[in-house]
Amino acid sequence: MLLNSQKNPLPFTFVAHDKHDERHQGAVSIPIYQNTLFSYAKSDEPGHSFKYSRMGNPTVQELEKRLAALEYGEKAQCFASGMAAISAAILSTVRTGDHIICVDQVYFGTREFLEFFLTRYGVEVTYVDGTSIDKITEAIRDNTALIYLESPTSYYFQLQDLAACVQAAKARSIKTIIDNTWASPCYQNPLRLGIDLVVHSLTKYVGGHSDVLGGAVIGSSELIDQLSRIDHQLLGGVMTPHTASLLLRGMRTLPLRMERLSQSAQTMAEYFSTVPCIKKVNFPGLSAHPQHELALSQMGGYGSLMSIEVEGTLEQAKAWVDQLDYFRIGLSFGGYESLVLVVGLVPDATPERPISLIRLNIGLEDPADLIEDVSSIHSFFQQKQSPGILDTGFDFNIASV
Ligand SMILES: Cc1ncc(COP(=O)(O)O)c(C=O)c1O
Structure with missing residues (x-):
């Protein structure tokens, strides 16, 4: 988990210890790259991977690497808010004519996004009692593309059996997304159970001080690369470097x-x-x-x-x-x-x-x-x-x- 290390530290060590980093004069916390733009020494020799902060920023990238490691994912993509992360994650997995199964006690903002936004584009949603794997399985149709989970749910704190949901979804090549905000990366790691994408409102525990909005989607490199290029860059709900710095600070004590x-x-x-x-x-x-x-x-x-x-x-x-x-x-x-x-x-x-x-x-x-x-x-x-x-x-x- 420790970035650039062969060791596999536990979360307390991981969030508290960074390697000495010569790129930043040994600064113990990564500086805020308050830039929109990164220039090149020569036209055909970029020399570094950053171009423009909507496409990536070193401070935000540092947070993404850490979130990916904490959630046992390959990559993370940060967003301006939890809702920006949730809507981009859902949009990345469905097309017109698809069907989504969603737990009926999902966070209200997510439900409104599904109801008022996705239905405009011909995506159907069935809400099910997430406590019953039978109800989830019975709702699957030929055109089901996504099972959207939130475990525990936001008001009654009901759980879904994540391993059983993964089994039902994988058997039919259906993608799974879970809102893991309530448990935080400390207490539940759904990617390890086979869930495809984890979303977080970083506004909550990761920020921890009620002074910053942010969101993230975490998963395999393949799924995150696809989402980053289209749903993140083009919808434009990006995280600022200053926000990333506050979230990195919050993560130290998470x-x-x-x-x-x-x-x-x-x-x-x-x-x-x-x-x-x-x-x-x-x-x-x-x-x-x-x-x-x-x-x-x-x-x-x-x-x-x-x-x-x-x-x-x-x-x-x-x-x-x-x-x-x-x-x-x-x-x-x-x-x-x-x-x-x-x-x-x-x-x-x-x-x-x-x-x-x-x-x-x-x-x-x-x-x-x-x-x-x-x-x-x-x-x-x-x-x-x-x-x-x-x-x-x-x-x-x-x-x-
Ligand atoms: C469980 C859950 N998910 C997502 C969100 C949305 O996050 P944000 O407010 O950062 O957009 C919230 C906000 O309250 C939430 O409670």
Whole structure:
């Protein structure tokens, strides 16, 4: 994994240790090549491989090499955002008349891209319950070109059996893409299970500080070269060198932050499991999670995002969330800060028995403080309030997040 080395270091060593690099006067972190253009000494002797930063930039390339190594891929291509990476990855695998199978709880932005964008170009999409390999297999048609996965999913944290999906897809020459943002490259490496392309929103854990947007697609040289030339260069959603530098800095502490976030999230999920008004804690690290065994078999750890299903109205949920001290109300995840979001009522809620879905991102704060902060939940939801208007959809449009 160590770039330019025969050794195969573990992630902590890999992100913390670089070889001395004479090209940059021994600078310990790669400089920001703030250039659009790279000139040649002679017309027919370029002398280096860079031409123009939309086609490649040394700082961005350094990040790409590291991401590829962390995900056990041959190559990576960075993008301006996770959505730019996702849309380019999907576009690179389908043509007019093709069919896509997508997990039904996929990130909302991806679903909107499929629904509003790809259908314009004659690509059909079937959404399936990703927890069932039978449902995925049954949805396969003669013109299925892609199975798009996200494991775990963004709101209920349901898993897909990645090895089984690969087996079903490969038998019919269907490509597979997975959004691996939640687990990060530290805790799940789908390329090792045979998935064709992994996409990440680097905005989340890799950046880690809620101050930079970025995305990446990782896979074989063949697939990435094809995607780089057409879907990356021509759509033009490229990453800037300054963004790449911030992401390289974030990556230095990625395994460290993941370890801490994962432990704190586990502590919080276990705490929530003891609270009577919480009917369900959606977090695959819990032994009570219906897919915990599968999680153990294909993941090495868990991310910081979870959801709780609380018996109570949306008004109660919002009132509880509004008085928390250490959870800021907001979208996204993977930064240093704890976040909370009232998503909406769960689908099987009724006016007589409202159940609110609340999503929480556990940050780097001390979990003892976080538990003290959320411990008001039971008394808060016990207070009788008039049932809210039944709203089974999401509370507001999270598609653009
Ligand atoms: C699971 C997941 N994938 C992709 C994205 C899109 O990433 P970005 O906001 O960097 O475009 C998000 C954003 O919230 C996400 O949660």
